[in-house]
Amino acid sequence: MWINKIEVFHLSMPMKFTFKSAQALLNHRETLVIKVIDELGTVGYGEVVAFNEPFYTQETLPDSKRVLLNRFLPQLLAREIKHPFEIHPWMDNVTYPMATAGVENALLDLFARRQHQSIMDTVFHEETQDAIYAGMVLGDLEITHLLNQIDDYLQEGYARFKIKIKPEDGFFKLKCIREKYPDLMLLADANRSFRVEQIPELKKIDELGLLCLEEPLAEENFLAYQKLQEQLTTPICMDESIQTVEDLKKAIQFKACQVVNIKVGRVGGMYYAQQMIELCRQHHIHFWIGSMMESGISKILHVHLASLKDNYIPGDLSSSRRYFSEDVIQPEIIASQGLIQVPKGPGLGVEIDEDILKSLTINHAILDRDML
Ligand SMILES: O=C(O)CCC(=O)c1ccccc1C(=O)O
Numbered sequence: 001m002w003i004n005k006i007e008v009f010h011l012s013m014p015m016k017f018t019f020k021s022a023q024a025l026l027n028h029r030e031t032l033v034i035k036v037i038d039e040l041g042t043v044g045y046g047e048v049v050a051f052n053e054p055f056y057t058q059e060t061l062p063d064s065k066r067v068l069l070n071r072f073l074p075q076l077l078a079r080e081i082k083h084p085f086e087i088h089p090w091m092d093n094v095t096y097p098m099a100t101a102g103v104e105n106a107l108l109d110l111f112a113r114r115q116h117q118s119i120m121d122t123v124f125h126e127e128t129q130d131a132i133y134a135g136m137v138l139g140d141l142e143i144t145h146l147l148n149q150i151d152d153y154l155q156e157g158y159a160r161f162k163i164k165i166k167p168e169d170g171f172f173k174l175k176c177i178r179e180k181y182p183d184l185m186l187l188a189d190a191n192r193s194f195r196v197e198q199i200p201e202l203k204k205i206d207e208l209g210l211l212c213l214e215e216p217l218a219e220e221n222f223l224a225y226q227k228l229q230e231q232l233t234t235p236i237c238m239d240e241s242i243q244t245v246e247d248l249k250k251a252i253q254f255k256a257c258q259v260v261n262i263k264v265g266r267v268g269g270m271y272y273a274q275q276m277i278e279l280c281r282q283h284h285i286h287f288w289i290g291s292m293m294e295s296g297i298s299k300i301l302h303v304h305l306a307s308l309k310d311n312y313i314p315g316d317l318s319s320s321r322r323y324f325s326e327d328v329i330q331p332e333i334i335a336s337q338g339l340i341q342v343p344k345g346p347g348l349g350v351e352i353d354e355d356i357l358k359s360l361t362i363n364h365a366i367l368d369r370d371m372l
């Protein structure tokens with residue numbers, strides 16, 4: 001197939017509240033939506049989920065946008081493609097995993113639509129669930145607010161909660177939650193905020209029966225993680241510490257973690273996400289699906305991935321309305337009684353509302369094969 005036209009929509013989505021983690025404050029979300037159109041007029045969408053600031057990983061949205069418009073997208077228009085994964089040898093997934101993933105995801109959506117297949121059926125050849133359990137992520141909130149939010153979302157049907165923590169009060173908050181809800185499915189994400197001297201705090205957290213502890217250490221070496229995992233019963237979960245398949249192999253070799261949070265953008269696309277899932281399966285590492293406060297285009301892809309039957313826990317996947325007052329996909333994502341339906345149609349299985357997409361766009365670029 002040939003890609004004849006590519007559109008890049010730079011979105012700015014106002015958030016309904018300010019999200020706070022150990023590393024960042026976020027009150028609006030910018031991403032890039034990539035729309036690809038082939039010679040038959042088939043359309044596919046993908047999203048580049050880099051943040052404006054490098055608080056999570058190194059790639060920033062201005063970097064992704066520059067490399068896409070100057071290099072990746074003109075190169076894509078210039079070659080025939082038999083399968084979306086063919087882009088990986090020449091797109092730089094180490095420096096620009098999120099840009100690469102956005103392009104690959106758009107091509108996969110298009111490719112699957114061409115084949116009249118769901119995006120999961122084009123990549124994985126296995127049975128999947130029709131619905132998945134939703135999971136709520138709560139930022140670093142003041143304790144009474146945090147407990148109230150848990151009450152509210154429990155009533156809405158959410159059963160799994162992830163709390164963003166920092167060294168100063170992470171144990172205190174988790175202990176309060178545990179006292180009120182002894183059986184809650186609970187995990188914590190420290191986003192690399194604990195220094196090695198603060199390991200005693202992590203040992204206290206270890207007593208609270210968490211499903212896993214995500215990215216506890218500021219230390220970026222797997223030996224430190226190995227030593228920590230030896231001292232903890234709670235499984236350590238890696239997120240931003242694993243960006244490439246090589247990183248995952250190293251983490252396995254070091255026994256640095258027992259669990260991996262998979263996000264398609266962070267790892268450079270479904271091609272790598274699938275390789276990582278297979279590696280996890282071979283080495284008895286648990287995996288589950290994260291999220292990045294993105295629009296429905298990337299989030300619904302993660303809903304699809306979370307439909308693999310051996311996910312360790314429900315993902316960071318909640319209703320579109322949790323963060324945004326409107327979503328660019330139709331139907332939007334709805335967690336009802338704690339469940340999200342997995343779309344069945346071709347590609348991502350959802351339609352894009354171009355009116356909403358355009359209303360959220362702050363910059364729009366069009367590349368055409370005729371212009372090469
Ligand atoms: O999308 C969500 O619901 C929040 C998920 C989350 O915690 C997160 C969101 C953006 C960047 C990094 C992370 C993370 O898991 O560390």
Ligand SMILES: [Mg+2]
Nearest residue numbers: 189214215239
């Ligand atoms: Mg995380």
